[in-house]
Amino acid sequence: MATAFKWLYRALGALAALSALALAAAYLLVAGSLPDYDRDFAVRGLGAPARILRDAHAVPHIRAETEEDAFFALGFAHAQDRLWQMELNRRAAQGRLAELFGPALLPVDRMMRALDLHRLARAAVARQSPRARAALEAYARGVNARLRAVADQALGRGAPEFLFFSRSIAPWTPADSLSIAKLLALRLSDHAAAEVRRAALSLLLPAERLRDIDPDYPEDGSIALPDYAALFPGLRFARPAAGAPRTAQALPAAGRGGASNAWALSGARTAAGKPILANDPHLWLSAPSIWHLARLELPGVGGIMGAAVPGLPLILIGRNERLAWGLTASYGDDADIYIEKLDPEDPSRYLTPEGYAPFRVRRELIQVAGRPPEEVELRWTRHGPVLPPDQLGLAQVTPAGHVAALSWTALTEDDRSFTAAFGLMLARDIDEGAAAMADHVAPPLNVTLADERDVGMIVAGRLPLRHRLNPGKGRLPAPGWVAVNDWTGYLRTPDLPRVMRPASGAVANANNRTAQAPYPRHVSFHWGDPYRIRRIRKELASREFHSRDGAAALQNDAVSEMARAVLPLIARDLWWTGAAAPADPVEARRREALEMLGEWNGEMTQHAPEPLIFAEWMRRLTLRLAADELGPAVELVAGPRPVFVERVFRDIGGAGAWCDVNKTTRVETCAEMAALALDDALGALAERYGPDPRGWRWGEAHVATHEHTPLGRFALLAPLVNITHEASGGDFTLLRAQGAGSGPEPHKVVTAAGMRMVVDFADPDSSLIVISTGQSGHPLSRFYDDQSLLWRRGDALRMSLDFADAEAGAQGVTLLTPLGPEGSDERG
Template sequence: MPWPVRWLARVLTVLVVLALVLAGVVTWTVRQSFPEFEGTLSLPGLTGKVDVYRDKSGVPHIYADTAEDLFLAQGFVHAQDRFWEMDFRRHVTSGRLSEMFGPATLEQDKAIRTMGWRRVAEQEVPELKESTRRYLESYAKGVNAWLKRNEDASARSFEYSVLKLTNGDYRPEEWKIEDSVAWLKAMAWDLRSNMETEIDRALAATKLPAERVAQLFPGYPFDRHAPIVGQGALTNGRFDPQAAPEQGGDKAITSAAELLSKVPSLMSTADRDGIGSNSWVVSGEHTTTGKPILANDPHLSAQMPSVWYQAGLHCRAKSENCAYDVTGFTFSGLPGVIIGHNDRIAWGFTNLGPDVADLFLEKVEGDTYLHKDATRKLETRTETIKVAGGEPVRLEVRSTVHGPLVGEVMGIEAAQGANAVALQWTALIPGSSADAIFAMNEAGNWHEFRAAAALFDVPSQNLIYADVDGQIGYQSPGRIPVRLKGDGTAPVPGWTGEYDWKPEPLPFDQLPTLTDPAAGFIVTANNAVIDPSRYGPLLTKDWSYGYRSQRIRELLEQELGKGKISPETMGALQNDTRNEFASTLIPHLTEVELAGPAVQAREQLKDWDGTQSLDSKPAAYFNAVWRHLLRLAFDDDLPEAARPTGGDRWYEVVRALLERPDDAFWDDTTTSYTEKKADILRQAMVDAHEEIGPDATWGDLHTLTLTNQSLGTSGIAPIEAIFNRGPFGAPGGKDAVNANGWNVQQGYEVTSVASMRMVVDLADLDNSRWINLTGNSGHAYHPNYWDQAPLWARGETLPMLASPDKVRAAATHTLRLVP
C-alpha cells in the first residue's frame, strides 16, 4: 500500500474512533438525565404516599390522598421530564434569557421587561385564592425536590451540559410560585388577539389609500359561514340564549412593530395566521354511544418537545380535601390540567380572539406626555438585565396611562404628530386565570363550569363543554375591554382620551353562551362568535373567516344524514385535509389562456377534490399556484411586514378580486405593463410549474421539522441534530381542518400544527383517544422524546385511559413517592 494511502487510512481510522468515542460520551451524558420511573423515592414535603403509573408512552397517572401531595408530585414529575423547558420558559417570561445565553438574547429580554410579564405575575399572586396559592406552593416544592436530587448539570438534562460549554457558571435557582403564574402571560401573549392585524392595517396605510387598505381586511362572511352562537341576545344586562335580538403614526408604528416582534413565542410562531384551533361537541342524542362526544385540536407552533404534557391527576378518594380526578393535557411549569376531562365533565379550548390589546399613539416630550389636554409625567422604572459573559444592562421603561411605551421614536415626525406608541393589553392587569384552572378541574356540572370560566380572564378562549348527564354547552370567557370610542382595528391617538378604555371590562353575564342547541352540536374554530346584528358589544372585527368551522359543520351534517356519530368519526373529521378555497379559485384558473408545460400541470386540477394528502400532485401544484398568486398580486403593494402569509383572510381578499379583473392589485407596479387578473393567474401557474416541476407531491413540499425552541436553532449542526427531528411530510394545509399551516413568503414548510388531538367519549371515558405532537419527554433520545410523532403524522391516536383499573393494567412503570 503506497504511503499516502496508508497515511489516509490511519487518519480515517483515528477519526472514526474519535467519532465513536464522542458518540459514546454524548450518549452516556444524555442518558445520565433520564428520569427514574421505578422504585421508591423519598420526597420532602409529602404527607403520604403517592403512586405514579406510567404507560409505554411515558404518560404519568398520579394518585394521592391530598391535593397538596397530588400537585407536589406533579411538580416533581414535570421536572423529571421537562425541567430544562421549564427553566427556559421562566427565563423568557421574566426577561432573563441573557443570564443563560449572553448578549444574543438581549433584545428579547428588553421587550419582555418593557411589558413586565413577571411584574404582573408578582402582583397577581397575592390576589389569588388561598387554595390556589397553596397548590402552586406544593407544585413548587415538588420541582425543588427534584432539583435537590439532581444538582449535577448532567443529571438534569443534556441541554445543561451543552450550556456549560459557553456559560459554566450558570446554576438553575429554586422554582417559585411566580414562575408558574408568569407562564400564563406567555400563553396570553401567544394567543393574543388582533394586534398584528392592527399593525398590518397601519403599515398598509403607509403605502395605500384607505379604500385599498379596506379591501385587504374584508368583513366576516356571515352569509356563508355560520358563527358559533346562532341564537340569543342581550336582555336586561345578561346574555339570554333564547332571546330574540332587538331591531334597530407611521415611523412610531414601525418601531413598535419591530420591538414587539422581538418577543419570543413559546406556543406560536411569528406567522400567527396559522395559530388557531378546532373544537366541537355532539350531543348524546346524535351519537352511537348515547352520550356526548367532544373533540379538540389546538393549532400552535411546531416545536420540540410539544408544548403539551399528558398526565392524569387523581385523588384516591374524592373529598373536600382532595377533589381531583382529571386526565388531560398540562403545561410543564404549571399545576393542574388545561384541557381534558374529569370523572364528570370534559372541556376544550379554541382561541376566541377578542380585541384585548390596543396601540395608542402618544405625544411624548422629555419625561412627560399629553393626555386629555394636560401634561402628565411618565411613569418610569429601571430594569437591570444580567448578561452572561458581559456587564449588566440597564433599561429604562416608561409608561403612559395606557401602558408601556413600546418602541419609542423620539424626535421624529410621525403620524398625527405622535412620536411613541403605548401598548394597552388586558394581560398586563393582574387577574385570576390560575384560579380558573383548578376550578375547571374540580367542576362537576355546567353551573360550576361557568363559574370557573368566569375566572378565566386571559387569554380569552372559546370553551366547549360536555358532561356525563348529557348536557353540552359553549361559553365565551375573558376580560374584554369596553372602549369609549373606536373599534380597535387601528392605532388611535392617546392624547385626546376619547379612545380610552372604560374602567370595567364587559361583564361576564353579557358574554355569549349556549347550551343544548337544537342542531345537536356546537362548533368552534376561531370563527365569529355571534353576528353583530344580534349582539351589541364589540368583541372584535378580526375573526378567522370560518372556512374550517363551516367545513366541520358540513361534515357533521353529512354524517348525521347517514346516522349517528361515533368517536371514530370524530377522530376522522380531525384529519380532513380538503382545501375549501380550491373550488373558488380553480374555475378562474381554467378560464385563462395558457401555453407550454404549465398546461399539463393545470389539467390535474380539473378532477381534483381539494384533498391535500401526502401523495397528491394536484395539491402540490395548487398550493404552489396560490403562493405565487399572492406574491405577484400583493408583495409590490405592501411593506414587507404586511405581505400575505396565506391564511383565510386572503381567501376572502382574492375571492373579491377574482370578480374585479381590472383591480389595481392585479397590476405589478414593478413593470411598465399594466397587468390584469388573467396576467397574474397565468404567471402564477407558470411560476408554480417552474418551481416544483411535474412530479412533486404535497408531501415532498409540505414538510414538518420539529425544532427545539432553545438549542434547536443554535446554528451548530451537530447540536441541532441532537435536539431536532424531521423533516417528514405533513398532509392538510393552513385552513383545512387538519391545519398544518405554512407561510407563502417563506416556502411550504410547516409552521403551525394541530399540537395535540383529543376525542372524549362521555359514555365511557376509557374509550377516549388522544395524541401529542411529539412525546412527553423533554430528554433527547429518550424513548418518549418523539414517539408519538409518527402516529400523529398518520392521524392516529392512543387510548386516553382514566379509570384506576385500566391505568394500572396499561402501566409499564410504577414509581412510589413517600415522605
C-alpha cells in the same frame, strides 16, 4: 516508507479510539439525566406517600392522599420530563434569554422586561383562591424536590441542555407558574400585531383597497375606518418598506396567534346516545411539544386526565369523571396599541387628556452571554408599557417624537385566570364549568363543554369596551392623548357569547366569528378563516348520528373548502382558453397543471402534486396582485390570502382593480394575472422539484419540523433532536398545518394541532388523546418522539381513568415518601 505508514495507521487508530472514548463519555454524561421511572425518592414538602405510575407511553398516573400531594407529584413528574422546557419558558417570561444565548435574544428580553409579566405574576399569586394557591405552592415544592434530588444524587443536571447553557437552576415558585400562563396568553394574542399591520397598510393604500387586502371576516358587515394618517394630522410617517422584522420578536405576527378546532355533540346527535367532544388546538411546533399528558386522582374529586402545560399545575384541556372541556382561541380583541406624544420640552413626560404627565420609569440590567450587561430604561404610561420600536414593525407607524404603548388585559395584578382554569378542571357539569370560567382574564377563549347529558360553548375572558366615538374602533393604533380612545370598561360576563344546551344538539368553533353584537359591544373585528368552520358544519350536517371514530377522522380531514371555493374563481378563464396542444413549453406546462387541478377534489394529501401546485399558485397570485401597490412592503401580506383573492376575482366593492398593473398603459385582466402567477409558481416548482409536475408531491415541500430549542438550530445536532416529517393538510383544512408563507421554504409547517382529544361519554375510558411528540423532553429517551408516529397517522392513546389500564405495559412506578426538613434521599 513502510514505517511512516505504520505510524500513520497507529496515529489514526489512537485518534479513533480517543474519539470513541470522548463520544462514550459525552453519551454517559448526557444519559445521566434520563429519568428512571422505577426509582423511589424520599422528599421534603410532601405530607404522605404519593405514587406516580408511568404507563406504556410514560404518561404519569398520580395517586396521593391529599390534593396538595397530588400536585406535588405532578410538579415532580413535570420536572422529570420537561425541566429544560420549564426553565426556558420561565426565562422567556422574565426576559432572561440573552443570559443564556447572547445578544441575538436581547430584543426579546427588552420586550419582556417592558411587559413586566413576572412582577404581575408575583402579585397575582395572592389573588388566587385558597385552593388554587395551595396547588401552586404544592406544585412548586414538587418541582424543587426533583431539583434537590438531581443535585444530591448527580442526576445529570436534570436535563442535558443544562450541561451547555446554564450552571444553576433557581428554585421554582408559584409566580413562575403564573408567569408561564401569561406567556402562553401572550403567544395567543396577535391583535396588537394586526393593528400595526393595518396601520402600515393604511399608509400605503386608500381605504377601499385596505378593505380588500386586510378584509373583515366575510360574514360580518364592514365598518368604515379612517385612514391611519388622518388620526395624526400634520405628522409624517416613514413609508413602510418591508413586512418582516429583522430582529427577534417576542410577540406573534398578525395571523400567527394560534388557532383551534372544537365541537361537541349531544346524545341526540351521536350513535351511542351520549355526548362527544372533540378538540385540537393549533399552536407552534416544538420538540418536545408544549403539551404533556397526565392523569390525577384527587381525593373527593376522582380522576382527571388530559393535556397539561409543564410549569402549570393544571389539566388545561381534558376530562374528569363527569365533564369534558376543550379550548379554542376566541380571537376576542383584548389589546390596543396607543401612540403617546412626548413633551418636546421634557421627553420624560407624555401627553394625556389632562396635559403632560411623567412616565413611570424603572431601570434594569439584562445579563448577556459573552458581553457586559445592558441597562435598559423601562417606561409605563397610563395605558401600559412603552414598547421597543423594533417589535411588531412599530417604528414604521410611530411618528417622530412619539412612542407606542400597549394596553392588554393580561397586564394586571388582578388576574384570576389560573383559579378559573382550576375550577373548570374540578367542575361536575357544563353549568359549573361555565361558572368557573367567569374569573378568566386572558387570553380570551372559547370553552367547549360536555357532560353526560348536555353540551355548550362559552366565550371567557376580559374584553374591553371602547367608546362609541373611537375612530379606530380598536383596529388601528390610537392617539393616547384623545380621551375617546380610552377603554371605558369591560364586557360583563353575561354579555359574552354563549350557547348552552342548543336545540340543534351541536356546538362548534374554528376561530370563526362568534357574536353578532354591533360595536362597541362586539367581541372582535379580527377572526380566523371561514373555511374550517364551513367544513365542520358541512360534515356534521352530512349525517344524522356521529361516533368517536368519526370525530377523530374529522380532526384529520385534509379537504380544503378554501381550495374548492377559490380554485374555480382563479382557473375558470384559463381552463377553457389556449390551444389544445400548445407549442410553447411554458403554456404546455400550464395546460397540464390546469388539467390536473381540474380533476382534483381539494384534498391536501402529502402524496399528491395538486396541493403543491395550488398552494404555490395562491402564494404567487397574492404577490402578483399586491406587489404593484405595496412594493417592498408586500411582505406584510405574504402567504396565501384567499379572502382577498375571492374579493378580487368576484370584484367585490371594485376589488377587481387589483388586477390592473398601474405602472403600465394597458389594463390587465384578472385572468392574465392568474395565468402569470401560475407560470411563476410552476417555474419555481420545476426549478426545485424537476420538470414533471406529476412527479411533484405536496409533502416534499410541506414538511413539519418540531424543532428543539436551542439544540435544533445547530447543524450537527438537528438530525438528533428535531422531529421532522412530511405532512398532509394545509392552512385552511381541519387537519391544520400552517405554512411559513414566505422565505426560502414558504410551505414549511410552522403551526399544527400539537394535541388532539376526543371524549365519548358512551365509553369514557375509550376516549382518545395524543400529542405531537412524546412525554419526555430528553432526546435520548424513547419517549421523546414515540407519540409522533401515532399523531402523524391520525391515531391516539386511550384516555382511560382506570388504573388497571395504565398498569398494563407500565414503564415503572415512582414512590415519593415524606422526609424531614434536612434533605432528600433515594429509596429503593
